[in-house]
Amino acid sequence: MTITPHESESIIQHYKILPWTYMTDITYDIDVAKAFAASICSGVPDSTPVLYKVALFNVDYYDFGGSMIENLPFVRPKVQRAVSLIGMDQFMQDPTGVIVSLTEHPYYCTHTGTSWDNFGGGGFTLDGESFDSPFLNDEEYRKVSERLYPCEPEDIVAMLKTITAKVGLHIDSFNLSGSDKETVVRRIEDLDRELGA
Secondary structure, three states: OOOOHHHHHHHHHHOOOOOOOOEEEEEOOHHHHHHHHHHHHOOOOOOOOEEEEEEEOOOOOOOOOHHHHHHOOOOHHHHHOEEEEEOOOOOOOOOOOOEEEEEEEEOOEOOOOEOOHHHOOOOEEEOOEEEOOOOOOHHHHHHHHHHHOOOOOHHHHHHHHHHHHHHHHOHHHHOOOHHHHHHHHHHHHHHHHHHHO
């Protein structure tokens, strides 16, 4: 399978093969966004789930990788309804002016409901299973993780393992600081474990 440079970077971003790219992943599915917000703070004491609402200028004009999802045989981006937003610089700024607004919505209770009532409340549904709250117990976290990070077909797993192996071979040529290099090595090891499962 031949892939474009943007597709390559999208794969590196989406599977977190490297801890940085000039992309960020967004989803157009509110249930997926709530699931990510819930899973990120699951097991972290005193943490609050947060939704980020992004308004993009003329999104159909730019190719952000959204059209590539259907052309590539990856399961995870389809399940997550993920789109790679291309063009962010190293400081996560938007030099092309595509982002019109970015608002942060932490979850909290109000006297009339919750701060997420405009998004349908705190509950969400993934793959037909409903979760009542963004605060997950261990079993709910396991179920959400299984749905957000499904197994890929064998040929995709083989390709991802090839990519991680090549990154591992060339890691010294990236001129990384000690801590960045450790982060990449640890992420490659974690991804190898994920793909081996």
